[in-house]
Amino acid sequence: MEKIYVDNAGTTPMAPEVIEVMSQTMRDVFGNASATNSFGRKARQVLQASRQVIADSINAAQANEIIFTSGGTESDNTAILMTAKKRKNEGRHLITTKIEHEAVLKPMEYLEKNGYEVTYLDVDQNGLISLDELKQALRPDTILVSIMTGNNEVGSHMPIHEIGEIVAQSNAWFHTDAVQAYGITEIDVKRDQIDLLSTTAHKLNGPKMVGFLYERAGLELEPLILGGDQELKRRAGTENIAGIAGFAKAIELEQNERELLQERYQSFKTHLITRLRQKGVDFEVNGKHGADELPQVISLWFKGCASDALLTNLDLAGIAVAAGSACTAGSLEPSHVLQAMYGADDPRISETLRFSFGRYNTLAEIETVADKLAELCQRLKK
Known part of the structure; x- marks a missing residue:
């Protein structure tokens, strides 16, 4: 796998x-x-x-x-x-x-x-x-x-x-x-x-x-x-x-390689967003996607899909992502960052995944991640 x-x-x-x-x-x-x-x-x-x-x-x-x-x-x-x-x-x-x-x-x-x-x-x-x-x-x-x-x-x-x-x-x-x-x-x-x-x-x-x-x-x-x-x-x-x-x-x-990596990570973000939309996934970007943000990090709200279910199924498929900070991921506490941005009762707090890219990722991998997410969201919503 x-x-x-x-x-x-x-x-x-x-x-x-x-x-x-x-x-x-x-x-x-x-x-x-x-x-x-x-x-x-x-x-x-x-x-x-x-x-x-x-x-x-x-x-x-x-x-x-x-x-x-x-x-x-x-x-x-x-x-x-x-x-x-x-x-x-x-x-x-x-x-x-x-x-x-x-x-x-x-x-x-x-x-x-x-x-x-x-x-x-x-x-x-x-x-x-x-x-x-x-x-x-x-x-x-x-x-x-x-x-x-x-x-x-x-x-x-x-x-x-x-x-x-x-x-x-x-x-x-x-x-x-x-x-x-x-x-x-x-x-x-x-x-x-x-x-x-x-x-x-x-x-x-x-x-x-x-x-x-x-x-x-x-x-x-x-x-x-x-x-x-x-x-x-x-x-x-x-x-x-x-x-x-x-x-x-x-x-x-x-x-x-800073400029090259910045461009590559921004292209990964854009490609991930585009492919998810093409697949009909109902999601939103938490914060914004732009040149003035960290190029390697993007947070997405998958509406109606629980973060823990997505994480578990992605891990079983060999894909490692996160729901928040790795330092707090082992706890059941909701993201204090998302709470500060959107309020404690916003549904995205329990339906968000963070994707963060590195120098060894490829565009083909991003496509695979998007395709697997589309499949999981469709199945979880059913």
Whole structure:
């Protein structure tokens, strides 16, 4: 049975080039980057070269503004919790949105239980905030605004440049969770006046358990992970040199092919929509399908077809999709993103699938997915 994977927003398969770099590094560069011997120096050279590649990828002013972490969750937690700790005497108000990833929402909830106030901005049916509402929410005691670059469930892309301009005129720092957008979209921390940025490697054909936090020079946050003096005393723990080298290779591949991949993913979206309509499937796009959205993610409401039934039957047919975030897919909780966009009682909340494309998908696979969906929707409605 042919297997088709269109759940790349959950994770991606590692690129062969990444595996090759990691294998070579594991074999030849096994030293501890903190050691003063020749093995340590060799590891440190790989670490610093990778740090420079990644710093360049977001136009960071200095390579040392990149702190390697275990992934997006740790990076988000560090940015939010350590900003709250450092700036608690300046204010205890934070701003975020109702459609953030749990890696942002859970730290915010934790802070609320510990004497902080959080404003959760609404989004419209395109999954976007109102810039006017952001301006109104900012206060003299606002210390952090955390707004994701691109949404992992519906693909909406926030107006990051405009948000950065607004926040820069306040006392707050601007953090963005760029996990779903990094690599496939252009990110410029200088242009967009971003103070803190989180991401991970496994969303762009790199390894799991490797990510980074961009921390603008001068913020000087305390480390979340305590121990040794690694990462210039900003994140304890011996660095995963092979994983970091693989991350650098993954972003090089993504940047070299960004425009090609963007065009390919947009064509997949268009083809999926067109073929479903040709097959007479009753569906709607959640949010919108356009050039200003994440190219690799699309969310569709299949009217009258339960998500769990579609997921099960597609999985039996060898097709992997998702109903929402992979981090919450194991629970029975409805999508907080769709609830924020459409309301808690909208039927689409239990009748939606997310399709997310990757570099190894083909147009033939998209046609197969559409045809199988048409067959399932017809059968389920009967």
